[in-house]
Amino acid sequence: MSVQEEKTLPMGLFMDLERSGPIPLYFQVSQRIETAILSGELPAGSRLENEVALGQRLGLSRPTVRRAIQEIVDKGLLVRRRGIGTQVVHGQVTRKVELTSLYDDLTNTHKVPSTHLLALENRVADAKTAERLGVVEGSPTLYIRRVRLADDVPVAVMENWLPEDFIGIAPNDLVIHGLYQVLRSRGVTMRVARQHIGARKSTNEEAVLLEVEKNSALLTMDRTAYDNSGRAVEFGQHCYRPDLYSFEVTLVEK
Amino acid sequence: MSVQEEKTLPMGLFMDLERSGPIPLYFQVSQRIETAILSGELPAGSRLENEVALGQRLGLSRPTVRRAIQEIVDKGLLVRRRGIGTQVVHGQVTRKVELTSLYDDLTNTHKVPSTHLLALENRVADAKTAERLGVVEGSPTLYIRRVRLADDVPVAVMENWLPEDFIGIAPNDLVIHGLYQVLRSRGVTMRVARQHIGARKSTNEEAVLLEVEKNSALLTMDRTAYDNSGRAVEFGQHCYRPDLYSFEVTLVEK
DNA sequence: TTTGGCCAATTGTTAAGACAATATCAGGTC
DNA sequence: GACCTGATATTGTCTTAACAATTGGCCAAA
Numbered sequence: 001m002s003v004q005e006e007k008t009l010p011m012g013l014f015m016d017l018e019r020s021g022p023i024p025l026y027f028q029v030s031q032r033i034e035t036a037i038l039s040g041e042l043p044a045g046s047r048l049e050n051e052v053a054l055g056q057r058l059g060l061s062r063p064t065v066r067r068a069i070q071e072i073v074d075k076g077l078l079v080r081r082r083g084i085g086t087q088v089v090h091g092q093v094t095r096k097v098e099l100t101s102l103y104d105d106l107t108n109t110h111k112v113p114s115t116h117l118l119a120l121e122n123r124v125a126d127a128k129t130a131e132r133l134g135v136v137e138g139s140p141t142l143y144i145r146r147v148r149l150a151d152d153v154p155v156a157v158m159e160n161w162l163p164e165d166f167i168g169i170a171p172n173d174l175v176i177h178g179l180y181q182v183l184r185s186r187g188v189t190m191r192v193a194r195q196h197i198g199a200r201k202s203t204n205e206e207a208v209l210l211e212v213e214k215n216s217a218l219l220t221m222d223r224t225a226y227d228n229s230g231r232a233v234e235f236g237q238h239c240y241r242p243d244l245y246s247f248e249v250t251l252v253e254k
Numbered sequence: 255m256s257v258q259e260e261k262t263l264p265m266g267l268f269m270d271l272e273r274s275g276p277i278p279l280y281f282q283v284s285q286r287i288e289t290a291i292l293s294g295e296l297p298a299g300s301r302l303e304n305e306v307a308l309g310q311r312l313g314l315s316r317p318t319v320r321r322a323i324q325e326i327v328d329k330g331l332l333v334r335r336r337g338i339g340t341q342v343v344h345g346q347v348t349r350k351v352e353l354t355s356l357y358d359d360l361t362n363t364h365k366v367p368s369t370h371l372l373a374l375e376n377r378v379a380d381a382k383t384a385e386r387l388g389v390v391e392g393s394p395t396l397y398i399r400r401v402r403l404a405d406d407v408p409v410a411v412m413e414n415w416l417p418e419d420f421i422g423i424a425p426n427d428l429v430i431h432g433l434y435q436v437l438r439s440r441g442v443t444m445r446v447a448r449q450h451i452g453a454r455k456s457t458n459e460e461a462v463l464l465e466v467e468k469n470s471a472l473l474t475m476d477r478t479a480y481d482n483s484g485r486a487v488e489f490g491q492h493c494y495r496p497d498l499y500s501f502e503v504t505l506v507e508k
Numbered sequence: 509t510t511t512g513g514c515c516a517a518t519t520g521t522t523a524a525g526a527c528a529a530t531a532t533c534a535g536g537t538c
Numbered sequence: 539g540a541c542c543t544g545a546t547a548t549t550g551t552c553t554t555a556a557c558a559a560t561t562g563g564c565c566a567a568a
Contacts, residue, residue: 022559024521044388045484050548061523066549076446079484082549083531089446089484090388134298134344191507192330192343198500199453199473217471219453230299230333230343246452249503253445276529278551304518315553320519336519337561 017058025060029068037077037088048078048086076250111150115175118209119145122167129161132224132235140164144174147209154210155244160236179234188233193225197247202239210241217242271312279314283322291331291342302332302340330504365404369429372463373399376421383415386478386489394418398428401463408464409498414490433488442487447479451501456493464495471496 017028036042048054048069055065069086072078080086123143130137142162148155160179162169166186173182180190198220207214219240227233240246271282290296302308302323309319323340326332334340377397384391396416402409414433416423420440427436434444452474461468472493479488494500 026521052548061525063524064522067521076448079445079480079482080549081482081531082529083547085548087484089480090486189507191333193505194330195503195505196500197451197473197503199471199496201471215469217453217455219451219473226333226343228333228335230341232344242453246450247501247503249449249451249501251447251449253443280551306518317554318552321551334519335561336559337517339518 017060026064026067026071029058029060029065030071033068034072034075034077037072042088044088044090046088048088050085074252076252112152113178114149114152115178116147116149117144117171117175118147119143120169120171120174123161125161129235132232133161133163134232135163140167142167142169144179146174150244153244154241156238156240157206157209158236158238160234162234163232166233183233189228190225190233191228192230193223196222198222199242200239206239210239212241219245219247221247271314280318280321280325283312283314283319284325287322288326288329288331291326296342298342298344300342302342304339328506330506366406367432368403368406369432370401370403371398371425371429372401373397374423374425374428377415379415383489386486387415387417388486389417394421396421396423398433400428404498407498408495410492410494411460411463412490412492414488416488417486420487437487443482444479444487445482446484447477450476452476453496454493460493464493466495473499473501475501 017025019025033042033048042048049057051062051065051069054060055062058065069078069080073080073086077089078086079089121143122140125133125135125137125139125141127137129141130139133139133141135141141164144158144160144162146158146160148158166183169182177185183190199217200220202210202212202214202216202218204214206218207216210216210218219242221236221238221240223234223236223238224232225234225236271279273279287296287302296302303311305316305319305323308314309316312319323332323334327334327340331343332340333343375397376394379387379389379391379393379395381391383395384393387393387395389395395418398412398414398416400412400414402412420437423436431439437444453471454474456464456466456468456470456472458468460472461470464470464472473496474491474493477488477490477492478486479490481487
């Protein structure tokens with residue numbers, strides 16, 4: 001049994017909270033704790049100050065402090081144990097999967113994204129598309145097919161279907177901004193997405209588009225995204241070059 | 255703009271809460287709401303009773319009701335909007351990815367799991383293994399290699415490394431019970447796991463083991479799992495037959 | 509008709525307090 | 539020394555209360 005590092009760090013830099021601003025207090029606190037972990041100021045295995053004391057020092061109630069800590073527990077960076085305290089999880093921390101598009105992902109990793117628009121047309125929904133989008137079969141939908149590149153190297157071939165009220169999206173918007181940015185600019189806020197991740201061999205056409213050998217292994221992802229009223233706003237079938245892209249998931253047991 | 259179904263269901267079956275039992279009240283409530291959604295009693299798009307009224311009817315405080323609802327929002331089944339209310343998300347509901355092993359997954363889908371144990375031996379940690387497990391390079395570790403089958407069809411080849419205090423696991427346990435069950439029976443409770451999901455071609459040996467053609471596409475998953483003290487307890491490299499297994503992820507925007 | 513403003517409904521945030529459950533640890537007893 | 543017991547520390551659950559922010563609809567005014 002190895003000895004745990006048990007020092008309780010004082011976290012001295014916890015003073016100036018914006019009490020009248022629009023950012024919730026619990027969020028301000030959770031951001032600072034997270035930063036302290038990422039920066040190594042709170043090393044792996046170290047114990048966090050207990051909730052009551054932390055609240056007293058910050059001039060906050062226990063529920064507020066508790067919520068701040070819970071946010072980070074949900075991200076997989078902290079672990080709480082009743083009777084013991086709250087500790088920083090060991091192991092290098094990694095970026096979490098979020099509800100973003102490939103475009104956002106690439107921007108975040110400082111690559112230059114670009115797009116080849118292969119198709120942008122109206123199509124009537126077949127059975128599968130209709131089911132995924134929650135519309136009746138035969139409804140008009142917008143069909144998009146794109147190749148996404150990062151630093152001019154092809155990364156993914158993406159097919160998307162959107163409900164009819166998005167018909168009219170300009171091709172140029174998709175080339176410049178990425179689908180999720182276009183949707184956001186039209187007032188849509190994505191809230192929930194369900195993804196299936198799998199693998200298969202490439203078709204010959206995909207091999208050409210992605211500049212890989214025929215019959216290469218591709219990473220595939222099917223996704224349906226819903227807005228804040230629960231309506232399906234996008235259904236997509238994507239395939240990625242596995243040497244350039246992979247998915248990262250953090251699971252936290254409740 | 256399509257008309258939303260707006261009827262607020264009364265949810266009449268909400269009476270008998272176990273107030274003295276060990277199950278938290280918020281959990282009892284969230285379970286019932288979830289059941290009501292899954293069973294179709296709360297159809298897609300329908301509005302939930304508001305938090306205050308629901309609390310009054312159940313004899314619960316608003317924070318308790320709120321927490322119950324939040325649990326289901328986090329699962330992606332409900333969407334809340336300030337000033338509006340809480341609605342059931344459209345679209346068919348699907349099972350969520352949880353912190354379980356392949357063994358558990360297969361058991362849940364009513365397939366008969368079995369195992370071929372290829373290796374169970376002590377190995378010194380190389381650089382990568384040491385980093386993932388958070389031990390010093392050269393430390394003794396337990397190495398396990400298995401083929402997992404469902405209804406006698408091979409589904410995955412799995413390599414795992416465990417810290418030295420697990421050396422001594424009996425081969426028979428792994429064949430009968432699955433790694434996560436063995437760890438749980440030794441008092442380990444997994445709390446956090448970080449996974450990378452990708453794809454690649456199979457090696458010739460893997461193709462034989464999985465009974466697929468040479469150079470098939472495989473779905474791969476690397477995982478490091480941490481227990482409730484934040485210590486790494488398992489590091490694994492798995493590859494799956496994509497025609498028999500895929501990952502399902504639900505993302506919820508905060 | 510359209511625009512603007514006010515009002516009601518609903519979720520979001522914060523507080524203060526109480527009790528329960530669980531883990532560690534020190535001490536005492538056998 | 540081994541085992542039980544109680545004290546202490548810490549997170550988990552629940553209540554009551556208040557105010558803030560956002561949305562949608564109604565109504566009056568331009």
